[in-house]
Amino acid sequence: MDLAALRKRLDRIPIVGHLLSEFVRIEFIDRCMLIAAQGLLALVPMLVVVAAFFPRLTDDALQELTSVTGLGSTGSSTVTSDLQPDQVRNQTGLVGAAITLFSATSFARAMERMYERVWQQPHIGGLSGTRRCFMWLIGWLLILQVLAALRSVLHGGSLVTDVFGLGVEMVMMSAIWWGTSWVLLFGRVGWLRLTTGAVLAGAVTVIYTHLSGLLMPAYVSANARQFGTLGIILSLSTWLIGLAAVLVGSALVGRVVTEDPTVLAMLRTVRGWVDVRGPRRPEGPPRRRPAGRS
Structure with missing residues (x-):
């Protein structure tokens, strides 16, 4: 079977054919690699600068990062052992620290750009776009730290508390990506249209981070023994590629x-069924009032 015949068959399946064409349109692999590369360039220098200028926050920052990425204690110990705060402060300075934070908006x-590409919206750059991106980045990092701190509280060790904590995490993460997509799209796409992608991103992201906590430590340990700090960076870049795939795929599927059209037809059917059944309820009171007056 040739490629053209296979594509014709897939086009007959609802959603599948459209989804495949959209994956090609947005250049899915390139988009994931770009987000992962920019995430690596933004998070690692920012972590080094924060650890150098705020030594008391070094351990907390590393714990938050490893908690979110699932890198484990090996990444924290390796970065801490190779980090020289005095040298970083002397070579960076306050101006360099500000530039590092500003460049993290990449x-x-x-x-x-990913959300704009998915929703086919024109790009908004300039001072307005940069300012909003910077504010989102700061808020996103703070919210992720709060979520990582709550994770230890939500998971008490029993099955009931773990399932409850997992559900709370999914709800909170869905809210984070819901707000993220709306903010970075400058409100040009309605909240309701962003709901499906945000819920999907939130649920899959939580599952991805928990699985990373189980699978990544062994991978990081092997890379750390072989490459040292470079191995930690390679492990983090691998994790970021997976996270980018989750985010891009969720937004596009959403x-x-x-x-x-099939989903819209189903929604119209359900809405029509509700509209038909709904008006029957208030018919009772108008009939009772004439009887009372007579």
Whole structure:
């Protein structure tokens, strides 16, 4: 079977054919690699600068990073052992620290371009776009730290608490990506249309981070023994590629599902069924009032 015949068959399946064409349109692999590369360039220098200028926050920052990425204690110990705060402070300075924080918005700009590409919106750059990306990046990092801190509280060790904590994490993460997509799209796409992609991103992201906590430590340990700090960076880049695939795929699937004619027809059917059954309820009171007056 040739490629053209296979594509014709896939086009007959609801959503699948449209989804495949959309993956090609947005250049899925290139988009994931760009987000992962910008995330690596943004997060690692920012972590080094924060650890150098705020030594008391070094351990907390590394713990938050390893908690979110699932890198384990090996990444924290390796980075800490190779980090020289005095040298970083002397070579960076306050101006360099500000430039590092400002350049970290490249990750936010990559996310903005991804959402704009998925939803086919024109790019908003300049001072307005940079300012919004910077504010989103700061808020996103703070919220992720709060979520990572709550993770230890939500998971108490029993099955019930773990399942409850997992559900709370999914809800919170869905809210984070829901707000993220709306903010980075500058409100040009409605909240309701962004819901499916945000819920999908939130659920899959939580599952991805928990699985990373189980699988990544052994991978990081092997890379750390072989390459040292470079191995930690390679492990982090691998994790970021997976995270980018989750985010790009969720946003794209969310749009395709939301705009698919089959799904829209089902929603119209359900809405019509509700509208038909709904008006029957208030018919009772108007009939009782004439009887009371007579």
